[in-house]
Amino acid sequence: MKLGLTFPLPKELIREFAAKVDKLFVIEELDPFMEEQILAMGIAVEGKNKLPVIGELDLNIVREALLGDSPDDMKFSVKEPIPARPPSLCPGCSHRGVFYALKKLKLTVTGDIGCYTLGALPPLEAMDTCLCMGASVGFSEGMEKTEGEELQGKVVGVIGDSTFFHSGITGLIDIFYNQSNAKLIILDNQITAMTGHQEHPGSGLNLRREPTNRVDIEKLVRAIGIERIVKINPYDLKETIDTIKEEMQVDGPSVMIADAPCVIRERKVFTKPYYVIADKCTKCGMCDKVGCSAIEKDEDGKTKINPLLCIGCDICRQVCRFDAIIRPADN
Amino acid sequence: MSRAVLSGNEAIARGFYEAGGKFAAAYPGTPSTEILENIGKYQEIKAQWSPNEKVALEVAAGASLGGVRALAAMKHVGLNVAADPLFSLSYMGVNGGLVIISADDPAMHSSQNEQDNRWYAKAAKIPMLEPSDSQEAKDFTVLALELSEKFDTPVLLRTTTRINHSKSIVELKRFSPMLRS
Amino acid sequence: MGIDKFLINEEQPVINIVMSGVGGQGVLVASDILTMAALNAGLDTKKSEVHGMAQRGGSVVSQIRIGEKIYSPLIAKGTADILIAFEKLEAVRYLEMLKPGGVVVVNDQQITPLTVYFANIPYPEDVEAICRRRAGEFIAIEGIQIAEDLGNTRVLNSIMLGALSSFLNIKKDDWTKAIEQRVPPKTIPLNIKAFEAGAKISEKVT
Ligand code: SF4
Numbered sequence: 076m077k078l079g080l081t082f083p084l085p086k087e088l089i090r091e092f093a094a095k096v097d098k099l100f101v102i103e104e105l106d107p108f109m110e111e112q113i114l115a116m117g118i119a120v121e122g123k124n125k126l127p128v129i130g131e132l133d134l135n136i137v138r139e140a141l142l143g144d145s146p147d148d149m150k151f152s153v154k155e156p157i158p159a160r161p162p163s164l165c166p167g168c169s170h171r172g173v174f175y176a177l178k179k180l181k182l183t184v185t186g187d188i189g190c191y192t193l194g195a196l197p198p199l200e201a202m203d204t205c206l207c208m209g210a211s212v213g214f215s216e217g218m219e220k221t222e223g224e225e226l227q228g229k230v231v232g233v234i235g236d237s238t239f240f241h242s243g244i245t246g247l248i249d250i251f252y253n254q255s256n257a258k259l260i261i262l263d264n265q266i267t268a269m270t271g272h273q274e275h276p277g278s279g280l281n282l283r284r285e286p287t288n289r290v291d292i293e294k295l296v297r298a299i300g301i302e303r304i305v306k307i308n309p310y311d312l313k314e315t316i317d318t319i320k321e322e323m324q325v326d327g328p329s330v331m332i333a334d335a336p337c338v339i340r341e342r343k344v345f346t347k348p349y350y351v352i353a354d355k356c357t358k359c360g361m362c363d364k365v366g367c368s369a370i371e372k373d374e375d376g377k378t379k380i381n382p383l384l385c386i387g388c389d390i391c392r393q394v395c396r397f398d399a400i401i402r403p404a405d406n
Numbered sequence: 407m408s409r410a411v412l413s414g415n416e417a418i419a420r421g422f423y424e425a426g427g428k429f430a431a432a433y434p435g436t437p438s439t440e441i442l443e444n445i446g447k448y449q450e451i452k453a454q455w456s457p458n459e460k461v462a463l464e465v466a467a468g469a470s471l472g473g474v475r476a477l478a479a480m481k482h483v484g485l486n487v488a489a490d491p492l493f494s495l496s497y498m499g500v501n502g503g504l505v506i507i508s509a510d511d512p513a514m515h516s517s518q519n520e521q522d523n524r525w526y527a528k529a530a531k532i533p534m535l536e537p538s539d540s541q542e543a544k545d546f547t548v549l550a551l552e553l554s555e556k557f558d559t560p561v562l563l564r565t566t567t568r569i570n571h572s573k574s575i576v577e578l579k580r581f582s583p584m585l586r587s
Numbered sequence: 588m589g590i591d592k593f594l595i596n597e598e599q600p601v602i603n604i605v606m607s608g609v610g611g612q613g614v615l616v617a618s619d620i621l622t623m624a625a626l627n628a629g630l631d632t633k634k635s636e637v638h639g640m641a642q643r644g645g646s647v648v649s650q651i652r653i654g655e656k657i658y659s660p661l662i663a664k665g666t667a668d669i670l671i672a673f674e675k676l677e678a679v680r681y682l683e684m685l686k687p688g689g690v691v692v693v694n695d696q697q698i699t700p701l702t703v704y705f706a707n708i709p710y711p712e713d714v715e716a717i718c719r720r721r722a723g724e725f726i727a728i729e730g731i732q733i734a735e736d737l738g739n740t741r742v743l744n745s746i747m748l749g750a751l752s753s754f755l756n757i758k759k760d761d762w763t764k765a766i767e768q769r770v771p772p773k774t775i776p777l778n779i780k781a782f783e784a785g786a787k788i789s790e791k792v793t
Pocket residue numbers: 163164165167168169170190191264268269337338339340642643
């Protein structure tokens with residue numbers, strides 16, 4: 076029996092069905108929601124004594140749980156280790172520069188939810204917390220207020236534009252109202268990128284992509300009462316590092332706005348693909364640290380850039396100390 | 407009657423359209439996002455992004471109070487944000503049918519947690535329907551609106567990622583204008 | 588020579604296909620077209636996949652089932668008839684889905700994931716040999732080369748669908764119609780050409 080109405084449970088139907096069978100199993104994903112209610116009806120039923128309470132169920136899991144085993148055909152696996160392929164910030168993504176800077180500065184970063192959560196993964200690894208929508212703001216305030224000397228000027232919140240509209244504003248009001256020194260970076264790429272590029276109150280377009288009113292983040296932050304607001308160009312690593320470093324030292328709250336649209340949404344191509352002069356590449360690995368999937372290795376382990384992926388954002392060139400990475404001349 | 411291969415999300419949008427739905431709001435969240443994007447393709451429906459799920463549910467409930475069939479869509483954690491209006495809406499009831507989509511994400515394909523939102527139905531005492539493919543996703547959306555009006559309560563439609571993003575064949579009906587006095 | 592087409596009949600009421608690749612390669616559009624072609628051919632079909640991270644270069648997989656009547660959209664491990672991979676590593680990753688003696692069609696392209704450098708897990712050396720431990724038929728397609736010859740690397744998905752089409756009993760017209768329904772109108776002729784180029788390669792083995 077398959078149920079389409081799970082609350083309230085169709086108790087009569089369940090009773091009738093139970094009367095017709097020898098043994099009753101409830102196969103449900105996650106919690107024993109139906110199972111407990113059916114037990115409470117006085118019907119003997121099994122389920123979560125065999126099935127997991129986490130994860131998705133599939134044929135193999137259910138079969139093994141109920142029948143104890145599965146046929147040999149289903150047990151094949153490849154012996155060799157298979158490298159994972161986690162998602163990563165797109166080549167040229169405007170978030171990359173900020174996370175590179177945060178890692179360099181060894182700051183404690185309270186993060187949030189969006190594409191930029193990928194900044195928590197290696198090699199950038201520049202996000203220390205991620206709880207729920209908007210939590211970066213409250214976390215940075217709470218830590219800044221209680222962590223004492225050691226963390227003074229070392230905690231910064233990072234939040235995207237859409238998440239800021241969703242649940243960041245109230246946290247920022249709290250920072251101002253309760254006289255916190257918290258620092259916040261708003262990664263403003265003018266779109267809800269993570270879920271597939273939906274418009275939001277700051278993008279100037281509505282759901283049907285027709286022009287509409289636009290909330291200006293900078294004006295909004297100013298209206299709250301925050302006075303220190305600086306803009307960051309995340310494609311200039313030195314400027315980004317210097318600005319963040321400076322803002323971390325100021326007294327009172329500071330909001331840094333990294334102002335650069337999502338390159339996927341804009342279909343942005345900065346230049347023709349960058350390339351590497353193999354003779355100059357010392358295999359030092361610095362460029363690996365920006366975590367761009369266009370950066371690959373040749374047979375000698377030297378860096379090469381995949382021309383199908385690179386959009387010429389210039390970030391990797393700025394970290395190469397041997398001038399091995401070249402911006403194409405003709406544009 | 408024509409047939410099409412639709413995802414669960416496309417089918418929910420289609421169901422809302424066929425049932426004469428008039429207003430829909432959401433904040434994007436995987437796996438629910440494409441519901442509103444697809445509703446937006448029907449010019450007969452007012453569809454909009456809200457800054458968060460609480461606002462989406464409130465404006466949709468307001469539209470229901472105004473007398474039209476309305477929908478709010480969100481991912482499982484979005485319903486946490488919208489839980490405040492949800493519980494009290496259960497007392498207040500509806501005018502036009504109101505369906506709330508809760509798109510759960512077992513296995514956390516793109517979420518920070520795993521959460522079984524069936525408990526919300528029990529806790530808020532709101533009926534819950536759960537489709538098992540795209541045809542049911544469409545049919546249950548229509549049914550949810552009918553039940554909502556019949557019993558004067560919002561109705562939850564719970565999906566999971568596998569329902570939202572799986573595709574299967576759906577029978578399409580023509581748009582049937584809402585028959586309400 | 589080689590392997591017969593998979594017919595949908597009493598002996599084989601359902602065909603299971605796993606399609607895998609890297610975000611951005613067009614796997615999801617390809618699996619859309621496949622299900623639409625099945626619909627056009629009057630068959631039942633369900634497919635399942637997970638979006639979300641598809642754009643950001645992660646591993647992408649779509650499971651497609653075609654037959655007279657389909658219940659679950661999911662394929663059990665070890666029961667896929669065909670594994671069609673847009674990238675070599677992604678063939679290895681989902682090989683456990685394939686039934687013994689099944690068909691592997693792979694685009695002969697290596698996209699090295701960053702974990703090869705950070706986690707020091709080597710990229711598998713001989714993908715064909717690994718696949719042959721399980722597969723009865725292995726076909727490598729020079730997808731990128733063919734796409735470049737056609738003048739656009741974005742038609743890789745149509746090439747792969749063409750390669751797949753030789754194994755399925757779906758008429759060319761039903762495929763063409765599905766492509767027309769799904770790809771941007773301007774690119775229809777190019778996609779159909781790509782489809783035909785893919786079909787030509789796999790035809791040889793069926
Ligand atoms: S979609 Fe946009 S914001 Fe997201 S990772 Fe890619 S470039 Fe960055």
